[in-house]
Structures are given as C-alpha cells and as structure tokens.
Amino acid sequence: MAASSSVSSPSSSKPFVLNDNLKAVLVFLLSLGLFLLFWEVGANAKWFAKGMPTASKTLEELWWWTTNPFFDNGPNDLGIGWNLLISLRRVAIGYTAASLIAVPLGILIGMSKVASKAFNPYVQLLKPISPLAWLPLGLYIFRDSEKTGVFIIMISSIWPTLVNTAFGVANVSDDYLKVSKTLGASRLRTIFKVIIPAALPNIVSGLRISMGIAWLVIVAAEMLLGSGLGYFIWNEWNNLYIPNILVAIFIIGMVGLMLDQIFAYLENLVSFGRS
Amino acid sequence: MHTVSNPAIPTSMEAPIGVQLSLRQVSKVFPGKRGFLNRKSSSDFVAIDEISLDVEHNTFVTIIGPSGCGKSTLLNIIGGLSEATTGTVTMDNRPIIGPGPDRGMVFQNYALMPWMTVADNIKFAVETVYPKLSTAQLNQIVSENIQLVDLNGSERKHPHELSGGMRQRVGIARALAINPKVLLMDEPFGALDALTRGYLQEEIERIWEQHRKTVIMITHSIDEALLLSDKIVMMTRGPAAKIDQILDVPFPRPRDRNSVEHHPEYDALRTEMEAHLYRETRYVEQSRI
Numbered sequence: 139m140a141a142s143s144s145v146s147s148p149s150s151s152k153p154f155v156l157n158d159n160l161k162a163v164l165v166f167l168l169s170l171g172l173f174l175l176f177w178e179v180g181a182n183a184k185w186f187a188k189g190m191p192t193a194s195k196t197l198e199e200l201w202w203w204t205t206n207p208f209f210d211n212g213p214n215d216l217g218i219g220w221n222l223l224i225s226l227r228r229v230a231i232g233y234t235a236a237s238l239i240a241v242p243l244g245i246l247i248g249m250s251k252v253a254s255k256a257f258n259p260y261v262q263l264l265k266p267i268s269p270l271a272w273l274p275l276g277l278y279i280f281r282d283s284e285k286t287g288v289f290i291i292m293i294s295s296i297w298p299t300l301v302n303t304a305f306g307v308a309n310v311s312d313d314y315l316k317v318s319k320t321l322g323a324s325r326l327r328t329i330f331k332v333i334i335p336a337a338l339p340n341i342v343s344g345l346r347i348s349m350g351i352a353w354l355v356i357v358a359a360e361m362l363l364g365s366g367l368g369y370f371i372w373n374e375w376n377n378l379y380i381p382n383i384l385v386a387i388f389i390i391g392m393v394g395l396m397l398d399q400i401f402a403y404l405e406n407l408v409s410f411g412r413s
Numbered sequence: 414m415h416t417v418s419n420p421a422i423p424t425s426m427e428a429p430i431g432v433q434l435s436l437r438q439v440s441k442v443f444p445g446k447r448g449f450l451n452r453k454s455s456s457d458f459v460a461i462d463e464i465s466l467d468v469e470h471n472t473f474v475t476i477i478g479p480s481g482c483g484k485s486t487l488l489n490i491i492g493g494l495s496e497a498t499t500g501t502v503t504m505d506n507r508p509i510i511g512p513g514p515d516r517g518m519v520f521q522n523y524a525l526m527p528w529m530t531v532a533d534n535i536k537f538a539v540e541t542v543y544p545k546l547s548t549a550q551l552n553q554i555v556s557e558n559i560q561l562v563d564l565n566g567s568e569r570k571h572p573h574e575l576s577g578g579m580r581q582r583v584g585i586a587r588a589l590a591i592n593p594k595v596l597l598m599d600e601p602f603g604a605l606d607a608l609t610r611g612y613l614q615e616e617i618e619r620i621w622e623q624h625r626k627t628v629i630m631i632t633h634s635i636d637e638a639l640l641l642s643d644k645i646v647m648m649t650r651g652p653a654a655k656i657d658q659i660l661d662v663p664f665p666r667p668r669d670r671n672s673v674e675h676h677p678e679y680d681a682l683r684t685e686m687e688a689h690l691y692r693e694t695r696y697v698e699q700s701r702i
Contacts (some may be wrong), residue, residue: 319590320492320512321541331537335528406623410527411573 180287191381199381200388214373216365218389225356225366226393228284232291233352240348241341244303245334254304261301269294269355273362283363290359291352299349306340307333346401353394376385433627434491434595435670438696441486460486462653463500466646468595473621473628475638477686478657479693480647483630485599487648490581491629492518492597504594504688514542517588519598523580525572532559532568535587542591556587561620562620578609588626598630602637614640617667622667637685639664640673647686657689 156164174193181192191199207219247253269290276286310333315329318328360368367390374382440463445455461483468474476484488497491502495511504516525534535555539546546554559568560583572580581601589598601617602610614637621628621641632638638645645660664676671702673679 311524313520313522314526316494316518317524317526317538320514320516320518321492321538322512322514323541327541332526335526338528338569373427399539410571412527 139382143225144271156406188378189327189378196381196384198358200385203382203385204389216370218367218370218386219366221367221370222389225368226289227361228360228366229349229352229356232288233295233311233349234298235288236292236348236352237299237345239292240299240344244300244341244344245307245329245337247300248304248307248337249329254308261297264293265297265301265361269351270358273359274288276331287359287363287366291355295348295352296353299344300342301335302347303341306344307335310336337404339412342401342408343386346398346405349397349401350394353390353397358388416418417450424699425428426675429467431469432467432507434466434629435468435506435545436464436491437501437503438463438465439487439490439497439502440464441490441495442498443481450640459653460651462655464654464656465500466656468627468629468644469555471625471627472643473641474644475630475632475642476646477632477635477638477690478654479650479690479697480633481697482651482654483692484540488597488599488631491595492516503694513590515594516590517593517596519584519588519596519605520580521600523572523577523584523604525580525583527572530569530571531564531575531583532556534572534583535559537592538587539590558590561589561623562586562616576609577605578613581613584615585620587618589626593626595627595629597601598628600631600633603699605631610634611638611670617641618668635683635690636670638662638686639679639682641669646670647689650697657666657693658686 157320175194179184181190203218207217207222208219209215210220247257272293273286276289277283278290280286302365314332314336315328318332323331356366357368357371361367361372363369371383371386374380374386418503439461441460443458443460445457456482464487475489478484486495490497491509493509493516509516526537529537532555535558536551537555539551543551555569559565562585564579564582564586567575567579571582573585581604585601588598602613603615618641628641639662643660646656647658647660648654650659660682662682663678664673
C-alpha cells in the first residue's frame with residue numbers, strides 16, 4: 139500500500155490532472171464553439187430558414203445592444219436596458235403583491251386542516267389556468283396595460299408560494315411543536331418563533347418557483363402590452379429583424395438565471411443542514 | 414430480594430408524604446378506527462392498563478420494558494403531551510392537566526430547532542418560560558447551562574454542525590435551563606453510538622449529582638438503568654402493559670461504571686432484569702409469528 143502510493147504519486151513530477159469542474163468548463167466551451175460554428179456555417183450555406191442571421195451577425199447585435207442599453211427614440215425604438223427595467227418593475231410589483239398575499243394566506247391555510255380542505259378547490263382550479271387567459275379580463279377591468287401586466291404577474295405567481303407555504307406550515311415537524319408545547323409557549327410565539335422559521339425552506343422554494351413563473355409570464359404578457367422586453371421581441375418580429383429577437387431571448391434567459399440564483403442563495407441561507 | 418412488589422393501589426388522591434409525582438390507575442386507550450357507517454373496522458388498543466406509581470423527590474427513576482410496551486405513552490402522559498384515558502397524575506398533589514415548564518423534556522431525536530444556534534435554542538426555552546428576565550440574566554442562565562453540559566465554544570454553532578452526542582447535550586441543557594421540578598427523558602441516548610452513549614451516561618451521572626432533580630428516564634439498556642437509577646420500573650409487554658416490578662438500586666453515589674459493576678449486588682440485579690426482559694421480549698416475538 140505504502141509502496142504503491144509512493145510510486146503512483148511522486149512528489150517531483152505530478153501528472154496534470156483535470157478536476158471535474160475544469161472538465162465541465164472545457165466541455166461547455168467546446169460545445170458552445172461547435173454550436174456557433176455550425177450556426178455560422180449553416181446560416182451562410184442557407185441550411186436553415188430563409189433570412190436566418192449568422193452567429194457573427196447576432197453576436198455583433200448582442201454587443202451593440204448591451205453596450206448601448208439606455209437610449210430613447212420613442213416607444214418603438216427603446217434601448218434594451220429601459221425595456222428590461224420596465225419588465226423588471228412590473229415583475230417586482232406584481233410578484234411582491236403576490237408574495238404578500240400568498241405567504242400570510244399560506245400560513246393561515248397550513249395551520250388549519252379545515253381551511254386547507256376548504257380552500258383547496260380554489261387553488262386547484264385557479265392554479266392550472268394559463269396566465270394569458272387572464273389578459274382580456276385584466277384589460278377589461280383595469281383599462282390600462284401597465285396595471286394589467288402587474289395583475290397577470292400577480293395572479294400567476296401567487297400559487298406556487300401559496301401551495302408551498304401551506305405545505306411547509308402543515309408539515310412542521312412534530313418534535314418542534316412538542317418542544318414548544320412542553321415549554322408552555324403561547325400560540326403567537328409558537329407561530330413566529332417555531333412554525334414560520336421551520337417552514338421557511340418551503341416558503342423560499344415556493345417564492346423561487348413563483349419568481350420563475352413571473353419571469354416566464356411577463357415576456358408573454360408584454361407582447362400585447364406595448365412596452366418591456368416582450369414588446370421588444372414583438373416589435374422586432376414586426377420589423378422582421380431576427381438577430382434582435384435572438385438578442386432579447388438571450389438577455390431574458392440571463393436575467394431569469396440571475397433571479398433564480400438569488401433565490402438559490404436564499405434557500406441555502408435558510409436551510410441549516412436540512413435538504 | 415431487592416424487589417418491592419407493586420404496592421397495593423391506594424384509592425385516595427392524596428399522595429404519601431415525600432412523593433412528588435403520583436400516578437393513580439392511569440390507563441391509555443387508543444380508540445379503534447371507525448369505518449364506513451360508523452362500524453368499527455379495528456378494535457380499541459389499550460396501551461397501558463391501570464398503572465400506579467409514586468416517585469419521591471430527588472430520585473432517578475428509569476422505566477424499562479420490551480419495545481411497544483407503552484413506556485413512551487406513559488412518559489407523554491406525565492409530560493402532559495398526551496391525556497390519560499382514565500386515572501389521575503398529580504405532581505406535588507396538583508393534577509397534571511397539560512404540558513408545563515415544571516417538567517423538562519429530553520427527546521430521543523434531540524428536537525433542537527435547526528435554525529437556532531446552541532445558545533439560541535437554550536435561550537428560546539428560558540425566554541418562553543421566564544419572559545420577564547433581563548437580557549443579562551437570560552445570558553447568564555444560558556452560559557451556565559452551556560457550561561454545565563461542557564459545550565463551551567459551541568454556543569454559536571447550529572445543530573447540524575454538531576455530533577449526535579453534542580446535540581443531545583444541548584437538549585439536556587435546554588431542559589435543565591428552565592429549572593424544571595422533574596426531568597423527563599425519552600430514550601435520550603437511543604440514537605447514539607455505543608461509545609458516545611457510554612460517555613453521555615457518565616455525563617448524566619455527573620450532572621445529576623449537581624442538581625439531584627427528580628428524573629424519569631425511559632431506556633432499553635440494563636447497564637444504563639443500573640448506572641443511573643435509584644429505582645428501576647420494569648414494565649410488562651403491551652398491549653395493556655402494567656408495572657411488573659420495581660427494583661431498588663442500592664449503589665452508593667457518586668457512581669462510576671467501575672464501582673457500580675463491582676458492587677456485590679450488581680450481578681443479582683442484572684440477572685433479574687435480564688430474566689424479566691428476555692421473558693417479556695420472547696412473548697412479544699412469539700406473539701408476532
């Protein structure tokens with residue numbers, strides 16, 4: 139054993155070994171390069187749909203849009219930074235409103251068996267409705283595209299947080315409740331010091347799913363609303379300028395990724411060794 | 414020899430002098446499930462049947478019996494987490510009607526709040542029971558109890574950063590910090606490996622010598638019971654478990670494993686307990702075939 143280990147790892151000339159992360163990065167870069175190459179060659183050789191832009195043209199546009207994010211030449215020629223901020227603002231308002239309703243309501247529903255049974259039909263009925271189905275209703279009620287956008291975000295991002303919060307609260311470990319009970323803690327103290335912290339991992343993962351949905355929905359909703367990233371795509375479709383559509387798709391993906399990472403970090407923060 | 418046969422069941426509520434905790438004909442029946450149209454689909458389950466027990470002040474009592482004999486049910490009734498179907502439980506001549514901080518509980522799976530640090534877990538308990546304490550007094554009690562279980566330096570750690578043995582020491586510190594009259598421990602070392610268990614048993618003996626609080630502990634281990642207890646309550650198998658025998662353990666205190674094992678009466682007590690437990694366990698296993 140000792141002999142073999144001294145043979146296999148001589149301290150002088152260590153063989154070059156890649157760890158898994160480095161390998162993954164290399165595979166990623168390689169596949170990305172191949173993809174871009176295939177795209178470039180294919181677009182030049184007209185393998186794809188007619189008028190499909192090349193990779194280099196698309197990257198050039200991406201560079202231009204990201205280096206000139208804030209200009210304003212009227213609603214149909216707005217920098218992508220402005221459009222992004224418009225979308226983010228709608229998401230922030232609608233999502234915050236949804237969370238402020240979903241978390242307290244979820245806690246109430248989770249604590250009562252009767253409430254969870256009584257409210258379950260509403261949740262199950264409303265949850266699967268496509269966000270866009272609310273759009274005409276929102277426009278009719280609010281007569282305003284801005285408010286409608288926020289309303290759609292709210293109504294579609296409320297459910298995952300509500301369901302997860304109620305589940306987390308209903309399934310708080312009996313051990314914690316027993317401790318609280320034997321100490322003679324008041325109901326209010328038990329709720330704030332035990333039940334809510336115990337359910338926090340579930341609440342945060344609900345918030346994470348809701349945020350993903352809010353970001354999915356805003357782009358679709360904005361196609362009909364006249365501003366924001368979704369409208370940017372719709373506008374470029376009307377201009378039939380495909381590179382800009384691809385730029386917007388990429389930016390939407392990147393922002394979604396960042397938002398999700400924030401919540402991944404928060405999840406980690408409240409887990410305390412629980413998976 | 415050392416056995417004190419189950420005392421004749423007194424009928425009055427008043428417990429004898431010197432008795433702190435008194436159980437009188439305590440039974441627990443779990444009702445059977447009711448099926449469609451209220452027909453019984455399973456029969457009632459009698460977990461414990463008319464158990465009477467007196468626990469004197471400052472004694473360490475262990476309850477031992479085959480698995481499934483209702484030991485935990487009995488402890489939960491004393492702790493007020495579960496209600497006796499019939500019979501009464503009194504502490505200092507007052508009936509127990511629910512959980513309360515005069516009884517500290519230590520759980521087999523520690524039941525620490527994962528989001529609180531060691532100090533915060535203990536502080537939560539003290540603050541709940543004594544909400545009027547000043548911050549300085551609160552911190553004083555917390556640090557005293559951390560000191561007591563020898564966890565200095567781990568105050569700011571969270572439970573998932575501790576070993577099982579350390580977690581249970583936090584559980585014990587939390588239970589003692591509220592200064593209960595009686596400490597209830599439900600197989601406190603059941604989830605620990607043998608070496609840690611042995612170490613913690615001696616820690617419990619050391620801590621007990623300092624406070625000499627009344628303790629009721631459930632265990633499966635004969636050695637643990639003999640090392641720690643003044644009285645050992647041996648229960649029969651369930652369902653309808655009863656107290657079979659109560660043994661007095663005469664070893665002088667403070668004890669350590671070595672002196673206990675060399676005491677002249679150690680072997681006789683051990684043999685008696687083994688015979689009882691093997692007999693009851695054999696019946697339990699055979700009845701399952």
